[in-house]
Amino acid sequence: MSGEGAGEITIGAPATVPAVAPAVSPGVPPAVEVHDLQKTFPPHRRGRGHEPTPVLRGVSLSVQNGEHVSIIGRSGSGKSTLIRCMNLLEIPDAGVVRANGVTAFDDGLKVNGRGLVDFRRGVGMVFQQFHLFPHLTAVENVSLPMTKGIGIPKLEALSRAASMLRKVGLADKMGSFPHELSGGQQQRVAIARTLAVQPKVVLFDEPTSALDPELVGEVLEVLRELAAEGMTMVIVTHELAFAAEVSHRIVFLHNGEIAEQGSPEQVLRHPSNPRTLSFVSQFGTK
Numbered sequence: 001m002s003g004e005g006a007g008e009i010t011i012g013a014p015a016t017v018p019a020v021a022p023a024v025s026p027g028v029p030p031a032v033e034v035h036d037l038q039k040t041f042p043p044h045r046r047g048r049g050h051e052p053t054p055v056l057r058g059v060s061l062s063v064q065n066g067e068h069v070s071i072i073g074r075s076g077s078g079k080s081t082l083i084r085c086m087n088l089l090e091i092p093d094a095g096v097v098r099a100n101g102v103t104a105f106d107d108g109l110k111v112n113g114r115g116l117v118d119f120r121r122g123v124g125m126v127f128q129q130f131h132l133f134p135h136l137t138a139v140e141n142v143s144l145p146m147t148k149g150i151g152i153p154k155l156e157a158l159s160r161a162a163s164m165l166r167k168v169g170l171a172d173k174m175g176s177f178p179h180e181l182s183g184g185q186q187q188r189v190a191i192a193r194t195l196a197v198q199p200k201v202v203l204f205d206e207p208t209s210a211l212d213p214e215l216v217g218e219v220l221e222v223l224r225e226l227a228a229e230g231m232t233m234v235i236v237t238h239e240l241a242f243a244a245e246v247s248h249r250i251v252f253l254h255n256g257e258i259a260e261q262g263s264p265e266q267v268l269r270h271p272s273n274p275r276t277l278s279f280v281s282q283f284g285t286k
Ligand SMILES: Nc1ncnc2c1ncn2[C@@H]1O[C@H](COP(=O)(O)OP(=O)(O)OP(=O)(O)O)[C@@H](O)[C@H]1O
Pocket: 041, 042, 045, 046, 055, 073, 074, 075, 076, 077, 078, 079, 080, 081, 082
C-alpha cells in the first residue's frame, strides 16, 4: 500500500484476501488462543438486579498465524469482553490466555511487569473510540508506544511512525492534531499506532462503528490491505458483508458462548443454529 502525499489510501488494485485460511503447521502454536474463558462482572455495575450474570461462559478460540477471524453477535453477547480478555485488558475469572505458545494467564495466574508489556506488544488492539492523545500530533501519537513502551529511540520512532502513517494513507497529516482529523483519519492513526510496535496479531473492536457512514470505507480499506498482507486479525464487527469478504472464519457469540463458527458461507448463508439465523437475517445476508 502506498499513500505518499495523497492524504488518502491509494492502492493500485483491489486487495485480494486469500479465501482459504493458512494451513496449521505442526509445532507452530496459534498466534493467540483462549481456553475455557470465564468472566462475570459484579452485579452492581450491570444495573440488572442483584445477581451476577456470566458474560463469558467457557469460551475457547484459537487463531492461527495469518488467519482472519470475525466475531459477530448481538449487543451484550460478550464480544468486547472476549477480545479484551484476549490481550488481558480485561482479566478473566478463569481459563487460559496464550499468545505464540507463551501462557499469559492461567486460572488466575497472570504475567506482570515486563512479561505483560511483551505479551500486549504481540497482541495489539484497535478500539471503537480511537483513544488518541488530543495534545499530540498524529506522528507523536504513533511514536509514543514505541518510545515509552519498548524503548525505541525518539528519532527512530518518529521515522517508523511516519512510515506507518504513509501506509495508512496519511502522509500529509503527520503534524495534525486529532481534532484536525476526521473520524476515519483518527482511526487510521490509531491503526498505525497499533501496527508500529509490530504485533503478531491485531484485535479490532468494532473499528468502524463510531464513524459517519461516509468514513467507514476508508478504514475498511486499510483493514482489507492488512488482511491481504497476511496480518493475523480478529475483528469484532457488525459489518457482515465486510466480515464475509475478509474472514477465513466467522464466530457467532451468543450469551457468552460460541453458538456457531465456520466459514463465512456456512455461518452467514447456511447457519445451523436458529439464533445465528435470526441474527444474520436482520442484516439481510441470509
Ligand atoms: N466493565 C464492566 N462492568 C460491568 N459489566 C460489564 C462491563 N463490561 C461489560 N459489561 C457487561 O457485560 C455484557 C457484555 O458486554 P460486552 O461489552 O462484552 O458486549 P458486546 O457484545 O461487545 O456488546 P456491543 O455489541 O454492544 O459492543 C454486557 O451486559 C455489559 O453490560
